[in-house]
Amino acid sequence: MxxxxxxxxxxxxxxxxxxxxxxxxxxxxxxxxxxxxxxTVMFHGRKTRGFIVQFLAETDVPENRIRGILGFDPFLPPLxxxxxxxxxxxxxxYACSWGAALEAVLPGSLKRRNVRTVLGVDIQKRPDEILEIxxxxxxxxxxxxxxxxxxxxxxxxxxxxxxxxxxxxTRSPVDTLVRKGILRLLRIPVEDEFLEQSKREFAPRHCLxxxxxxxxxxxxxxxxxGEHRTFLLHxxxxxxxxxxxxxxxxxxxxxxxxxxxxxxEISLTPQTCxxxxxxxxxxxxxxxxxxxxxxxxxxxxxxxxxxxxVVGARSALFAPVKDLGLIVVDEEHESSFKQQQVPRYHxxxxxxxxxxxxDAVVVLGSATPSMESWQAAxxxxxxxxxxxxxxxxxxxxxxxxxxxxxEKPIKGRPPVVSKRLEILMSERLRxxxxxxxxLNRRGFSPVLFCNLCGKTLQCxxxxxxxxxHSARGRLxxxxxxxxxxxxxxxxxxxxxxxxxxxxxxxxVEDWVRRKFPEAVVxxxxxxxxxxxxxYEKVLxxxxxxxxxxxxxxxxxxxxxxxPDVTLxxxxxxxxxxxxxxxRAGERxxxxxAQVAGRAGRGExxxxxxxxxxxxxxxxxxxxxxxxxxxxxAEEMEYRRQLSYPPFSxxxxxxxxxxxxxxGWRSIEALAQKLxxxxxxxxxxxxxxxxxxxxxxxxxxxxxxxxxxxxxKAFSLVRNCLAPYEAKKTRQLRxxxxxxxxxxx
Ligand code: ADP
Ligand code: ZN
Numbered sequence: 001m002x003x004x005x006x007x008x009x010x011x012x013x014x015x016x017x018x019x020x021x022x023x024x025x026x027x028x029x030x031x032x033x034x035x036x037x038x039x040t041v042m043f044h045g046r047k048t049r050g051f052i053v054q055f056l057a058e059t060d061v062p063e064n065r066i067r068g069i070l071g072f073d074p075f076l077p078p079l080x081x082x083x084x085x086x087x088x089x090x091x092x093x094y095a096c097s098w099g100a101a102l103e104a105v106l107p108g109s110l111k112r113r114n115v116r117t118v119l120g121v122d123i124q125k126r127p128d129e130i131l132e133i134x135x136x137x138x139x140x141x142x143x144x145x146x147x148x149x150x151x152x153x154x155x156x157x158x159x160x161x162x163x164x165x166x167x168x169x170t171r172s173p174v175d176t177l178v179r180k181g182i183l184r185l186l187r188i189p190v191e192d193e194f195l196e197q198s199k200r201e202f203a204p205r206h207c208l209x210x211x212x213x214x215x216x217x218x219x220x221x222x223x224x225x226g227e228h229r230t231f232l233l234h235x236x237x238x239x240x241x242x243x244x245x246x247x248x249x250x251x252x253x254x255x256x257x258x259x260x261x262x263x264x265e266i267s268l269t270p271q272t273c274x275x276x277x278x279x280x281x282x283x284x285x286x287x288x289x290x291x292x293x294x295x296x297x298x299x300x301x302x303x304x305x306x307x308x309x310v311v312g313a314r315s316a317l318f319a320p321v322k323d324l325g326l327i328v329v330d331e332e333h334e335s336s337f338k339q340q341q342v343p344r345y346h347x348x349x350x351x352x353x354x355x356x357x358x359d360a361v362v363v364l365g366s367a368t369p370s371m372e373s374w375q376a377a378x379x380x381x382x383x384x385x386x387x388x389x390x391x392x393x394x395x396x397x398x399x400x401x402x403x404x405x406x407e408k409p410i411k412g413r414p415p416v417v418s419k420r421l422e423i424l425m426s427e428r429l430r431x432x433x434x435x436x437x438x439l440n441r442r443g444f445s446p447v448l449f450c451n452l453c454g455k456t457l458q459c460x461x462x463x464x465x466x467x468x469h470s471a472r473g474r475l476x477x478x479x480x481x482x483x484x485x486x487x488x489x490x491x492x493x494x495x496x497x498x499x500x501x502x503x504x505x506x507x508v509e510d511w512v513r514r515k516f517p518e519a520v521v522x523x524x525x526x527x528x529x530x531x532x533x534x535y536e537k538v539l540x541x542x543x544x545x546x547x548x549x550x551x552x553x554x555x556x557x558x559x560x561x562x563p564d565v566t567l568x569x570x571x572x573x574x575x576x577x578x579x580x581x582x583r584a585g586e587r588x589x590x591x592x593a594q595v596a597g598r599a600g601r602g603e604x605x606x607x608x609x610x611x612x613x614x615x616x617x618x619x620x621x622x623x624x625x626x627x628x629x630x631x632x633a634e635e636m637e638y639r640r641q642l643s644y645p646p647f648s649x650x651x652x653x654x655x656x657x658x659x660x661x662x663g664w665r666s667i668e669a670l671a672q673k674l675x676x677x678x679x680x681x682x683x684x685x686x687x688x689x690x691x692x693x694x695x696x697x698x699x700x701x702x703x704x705x706x707x708x709x710x711x712k713a714f715s716l717v718r719n720c721l722a723p724y725e726a727k728k729t730r731q732l733r734x735x736x737x738x739x740x741x742x743x744x
Pocket of ligand 2 (some may be wrong): 460462478479480481482
């Protein structure tokens with residue numbers, strides 16, 4: 001509590017300036033504020049949020065320049081001091097301001113507490129009329145036309161936020177459509193169906209096998225002493241890692257301590273949550289499709305100690321769990337644990353930091369650990385725990401690499417599905433077992449291509465090919481969401497009609513439905529699963545065996561535990577392998593091992609086919625043997641030679657500019673700045689260069705990558721580049737990404 005005579009407070013503001021600011025505490029707030037309270041103040045003429053980080057009895061700032069705190073929310077508990085400190089360290093690591101890091105800990109949206117409705121959009125006319133209007137607006141008002149098409153697809157009323165996100169637009173075209181009387185805004189009630197569904201899931205409590213037992217005991221040896229230690233739990237798919245987390249959690253709760261369980265957003269299914277909810281009474285769940293109000297309620301339950309466990313995606317790491325004793329990061333290799341906006345933190349690395357600050361044990365689990373964590377375990381910084389076998393005598397699936405070059409072409413092109421996979425599918429259908437078909441590419445075809453002049457159709461705003469979505473009947477840019485009709489003639493040579501090239505999930509579905517008209521088929525990707533309810537529904541139906549063949553993107557690759565899946569087909573195992581990213585091989589291995597792990601989780605043996613045009617590539621070969629150690633040997637050698645993580649730390653700088661020359665000049669200026677640090681030999685600069693995604697939303701993109709060979713060089717480089725993030729203008733943006741996971 002602030003002493004009554006403290007007249008000033010230091011406030012960390014959510015702005016890209018790396019210092020705190022002093023404000024006066026008005027008479028009426030004195031004695032009521034605490035360190036950790038969120039307040040609003042004026043900063044350069046704008047209302048800005050910030051957190052009190054310190055009280056001051058006096059200040060050097062002249063009396064006439066000091067402003068007062070405008071307001072605070074007396075119902076929002078102040079952030080505990082450990083979270084304040086945690087945010088401060090995170091800000092240092094990821095080169096952002098303390099206030100920006102705190103905004104991630106306690107988002108401003110938490111203020112709207114008791115509302116059980118959200119702002120939604122509904123249609124004012126019949127769906128067919130809406131689609132007609134959409135057609136008529138297509139040439140002149142592309143964004144409005146896009147919004148109308150999507151709102152019909154989504155079955156209105158739809159939450160406004162979800163609609164904007166899906167269409168990649170701001171609110172203003174929606175407002176225009178409202179003014180025209182085509183759409184209307186309304187408040188729609190929301191219930192948390194997700195939690196209700198999760199409660200119906202049940203996790204039987206198994207007798208642990210010896211390896212599981214050993215892992216639990218090693219973690220608890222530290223946990224029981226209230227001592228921090230990080231463990232890397234490496235267990236093949238189906239080895240019972242979740243049961244290990246649950247047992248550790250039981251003991252941690254018996255000691256009266258709380259826990260955070262982080263899972264990738266995509267595997268935050270009722271199945272996962274149900275496993276925790278059915279064993280513990282005091283679980284809160286946090287995920288991105290919760291409304292602000294629900295999120296706020298969950299947050300307050302944790303802050304008050306009514307819930308002591310949180311299961312959630314990345315941002316749940318900041319939950320105000322009381323007396324934190326355990327943090328679990330499941331699927332720790334997932335790149336979605338890295339946030340792509342400020343603060344650009346990596347939840348896995350921050351979990352270790354938070355564990356340290358709170359004397360909690362940290363368990364990172366994966367079937368295919370990241371090279372970073374593996375190296376940390378090898379060097380003794382973390383402790384390695386291994387579950388080498390599937391539980392209950394289950395065997396790993398058999399994997400066949402299918403060389404698609406030797407398939408008989410259909411109309412000159414390789415078939416979507418090989419003859420062998422087709423036969424295997426029909427066999428599975430006959431005996432009523434289930435099939436998964438995986439392809440990490442949505443739409444019907446990733447490219448439209450002109451046979452005559454050889455040009456592909458690109459988005460006018462971005463330098464990327466547009467994807468053909470046949471269900472919607474539109475070409476879609478997956479970066480800016482722009483949609484266009486299928487052109488009659490190639491826009492370049494105007495002599496021939498462009499044709500599709502390559503396959504996405506829609507084409508696979510189309511093929512399956514034609515080949516197996518009697519089978520029940522579902523497709524799961526972000527086009528069909530626009531609303532979370534649909535996702536839950538399909539998963540439920542699949543578990544109840546009402547679906548024979550499930551086709552999908554990475555949505556079906558993770559965490560699903562369905563014993564009747566005996567066949568998994570990977571349509572194109574090499575998607576992603578040729579990305580200009582040093583982690584491309586590691587990621588391909590991880591995703592293939594994950595998907596393969598969905599097969600044969602029950603009594604029946606699983607079979608997996610990797611279709612590929614590049615059967616001899618090491619990542620595919622090693623994935624086909626699930627030879628994680630082989631991957632490690634190969635990757636580590638390559639990374640050591642080229643000084644990539646884990647043998648260095650990276651800082652990436654990106655410049656995005658409407659003007660290409662200005663952008664290039666700016667990235668060169670950055671490079672020169674780094675050159676001036678040259679006396680330090682601890683880092684290497686790659687670039688500057690045009691970024692692989694050279695233009696997005698009409699902004700030209702340039703980047704450079706710094707490999708820092710030691711911590712000293714790392715902090716030197718970071719401190720040199722950090723201030724740039726604040727130098728953004730309307731035309732020019734700087735992004736400083738510390739420990740980046742995306743190289744695009
Ligand atoms: P992972 O997370 O490693 O992929 P899971 O925790 O999902 O593995 O476990 C796979 C399945 O095995 C689950 O259905 C789980 O209930 C079951 N299971 C876990 N531990 C045991 C055990 N010791 N004996 C029998 N079954 C187990
Ligand atoms: Zn685009």
